[in-house]
Every structure is written in C-alpha cells, then in structure tokens.
Amino acid sequence: MSNREVRQRIDKFCVVVPFVVKVTTEARMTQRTIEITEVIKHSMINNQQFIMKTKSTPVALLAIALLFNETISAQKPLYTAPFGVQTYTFRRSIGNDPAKVLDTIKTLGFTEVEGGGGRIAPEDFKKLCDERGISIPSTGADYGQLIKSPDSVVMRAKALGSKYVMCAWIPHQDGVLTIDDAKKAVEVFNKAGKYLKENGLIFCYHAHGYEFQPYQDGTLLDYIVKNTNPDYVSFEMDIFWIQFGGGDPVALLKKYGDRWKLMHLKDMRKGIKKDLTGGTSTENDVAFGTGQMDIPVILKEAKKAGIKHYFIEDESSNITEQLPVSIAYLKSLKE
Numbered sequence: 001m002s003n004r005e006v007r008q009r010i011d012k013f014c015v016v017v018p019f020v021v022k023v024t025t026e027a028r029m030t031q032r033t034i035e036i037t038e039v040i041k042h043s044m045i046n047n048q049q050f051i052m053k054t055k056s057t058p059v060a061l062l063a064i065a066l067l068f069n070e071t072i073s074a075q076k077p078l079y080t081a082p083f084g085v086q087t088y089t090f091r092r093s094i095g096n097d098p099a100k101v102l103d104t105i106k107t108l109g110f111t112e113v114e115g116g117g118g119r120i121a122p123e124d125f126k127k128l129c130d131e132r133g134i135s136i137p138s139t140g141a142d143y144g145q146l147i148k149s150p151d152s153v154v155m156r157a158k159a160l161g162s163k164y165v166m167c168a169w170i171p172h173q174d175g176v177l178t179i180d181d182a183k184k185a186v187e188v189f190n191k192a193g194k195y196l197k198e199n200g201l202i203f204c205y206h207a208h209g210y211e212f213q214p215y216q217d218g219t220l221l222d223y224i225v226k227n228t229n230p231d232y233v234s235f236e237m238d239i240f241w242i243q244f245g246g247g248d249p250v251a252l253l254k255k256y257g258d259r260w261k262l263m264h265l266k267d268m269r270k271g272i273k274k275d276l277t278g279g280t281s282t283e284n285d286v287a288f289g290t291g292q293m294d295i296p297v298i299l300k301e302a303k304k305a306g307i308k309h310y311f312i313e314d315e316s317s318n319i320t321e322q323l324p325v326s327i328a329y330l331k332s333l334k335e
C-alpha cells in the first residue's frame with residue numbers, strides 16, 4: 001500500500017466515523033468526538049507501517065467503538081426522573097378550573113404534581129389527574145393542621161393517593177426564626193411525622209431559607225435536621241429558598257444525604273439581594289438556565305442522595321413563557 005493510498009484511507013475514515021456516530025446517536029457530533037477523530041487521524045498518519053500491515057481495519061473498528069461510546073456517554077440525559085410541577089405554580093387559575101389547568105399540565109409533559117386542586121375535593125382532584133395520567137406523589141399540610149388535626153392530613157393525603165406530606169412554613173414573628181421556634185417545630189414534626197408514618201405516609205419539612213439563622217456551630221436548619229427523628233421526619237429541598245437564605249444546596253445534599261426526599265426546582269434572577277426572611281418578589285423566579293442556580297451540579301448531587309421526585313415551581317406571573325423554557329432546559333442537560 002502506498003503512502004498516498006494510506007492517506008486516502010485515513011481521510012475517508014475520518015469522514016465516515018463521525019457520520020456513523022452522528023446517525024447512530026441521532027445527535028450532532030460533539031466537540032469531544034471531533035477531538036478524538038483528530039487524535040486518531042494524527043496517530044494513524046504517524047503509524048503508516050502499522051496501518052499497511054493491518055489494512056487499518058482493527059484500528060478503524062477500535063476508533064469507531066471509542067467514538068461511539070464517547071458520543072453515547074456525552075448524550076446521556078442528566079435529568080431522568082418524571083417531570084413534576086407544584087400546583088402552586090398555577091395558583092391563579094387552578095381553583096377556578098382545575099380540569100383546564102390539568103390539561104395544560106399534561107400538554108406540557110408533566111406526569112406528576114405536588115399539591116391539590118384548590119377548593120375541589122381531593123377525591124375529585126385525584127379523579128381528574130387519573131384521567132390524564134398524572135399522579136400526586138406529594139401534597140402539602142399546614143403547620144397548624146399537623147398540631148390540631150393530623151388525622152385530617154392523613155385522610156386528605158390518602159384521598160389524593162400521595163405518599164409524602166410536606167409542610168413549607170414554621171410560624172415565627174418579625175421575620176426572624178428563633179431557637180424556641182425551632183425547638184417547637186422539632187416537637188411538632190416528630191409527633192406528626194410519627195403519626196403519619198403509622199398511617200403509611202412520609203412527612204417532609206420544606207426548608208424556606210429563614211432557617212439559616214446562625215446557631216452554635218451551624219444554623220437553625222442544622223438544629224432542626226439533627227434533632228428530628230429520621231424515622232419520622234424527612235426534608236424537601238427548595239433550591240431557590242436554600243440559596244436565598246445563604247445555604248449551599250450541593251453542600252447540604254452531601255451533608256444530609258437521604259434525609260432529603262423531594263426537591264423543588266427553580267431558578268433565581270441574577271443579582272438579587274438575599275436575606276433570611278424567606279420571602280422575595282415572585283418575579284425573581286426565572287426560566288431555568290437564565291438565572292444564578294447551578295442546576296446541573298445540584299441535580300447530580302440530588303441523584304446521589306436518592307431523590308426520586310422533582311417539582312418545578314415557578315411563582316412568577318410569566319409561567320406561560322417560562323415553563324416551556326425550563327422544561328426544555330432540563331431535557332437538554334447531559335451527564
């Protein structure tokens with residue numbers, strides 16, 4: 001085989017391999033694929049005698065396998081859980097026409113919701129969801145309900161077919177959570193969580209950002225996690241409020257692992273002022289990928305923690321425009 005023939009084979013190979021990979025994976029060739037192709041091409045040019053002896057077939061097959069595996073790996077989706085949404089996202093309309101809102105939810109591609117249907121009876125809301133192939137793995141409960149009527153919390157959750165019950169607010173005065181508030185919450189959560197577990201449910205506290213008041217060598221959130229019984233109390237991470245209060249979602253996922261059972265996915269407008277109030281303008285909720293949250297890194301750590309249910313929650317008035325963008329963003333993420 002002449003040098004010219006070798007070079008012709010190399011050039012043909014370097015055109016065909018990326019094409020094969022591209023067609024097979026139904027995706028554009030990645031930059032990594034291009035880099036590997038160039039490396040192999042350079043190596044083949046510098047090893048012409050080896051190619052002459054082998055007629056390049058083993059090398060080509062090996063290279064194709066490497067390129068195929070690299071491309072498949074690069075195209076593996078990061079987000080693999082069901083698409084879920086918090087019904088609070090549709091709070092302006094779901095109470096008036098839950099069926100219509102659920103049609104929208106289904107059209108957007110969601111198969112799970114967290115919450116309820118407003119004024120509609122839970123049994124009726126579940127029926128509407130069932131008709132659309134939507135499940136309700138989690139619902140909410142008021143702090144006062146957990147104290148005064150945990151039986152009604154259980155009845156409602158079971159009527160919805162939910163496995164998880166979350167509470168998203170600890171009452172406190174003047175925007176400041178105190179250690180006394182935290183101690184009371186621990187007592188309430190342990191008692192209610194035990195009752196819910198006895199009835200086949202899992203209780204989760206949804207941290208809201210005001211728990212990052214410093215306490216001893218950590219924060220009041222640390223106090224609440226460490227003093228609640230893991231058999232009775234789990235947690236839902238709202239990544240927006242964790243970061244808004246000064247916490248690090250990734251660090252907390254690593255620190256408390258499988259205590260986290262659920263997650264609210266949001267993105268936060270860049271440059272906003274953060275504090276410990278647990279409140280900010282709802283217009284600071286922005287479409288995924290346009291804000292300051294490092295969603296890919298958070299999702300990777302959430303997977304390690306074993307979180308199975310994720311709910312997009314967009315509290316802004318721009319959900320019609322933002323939700324499709326956020327969904328597309330999650331679908332675009334690759335490992």
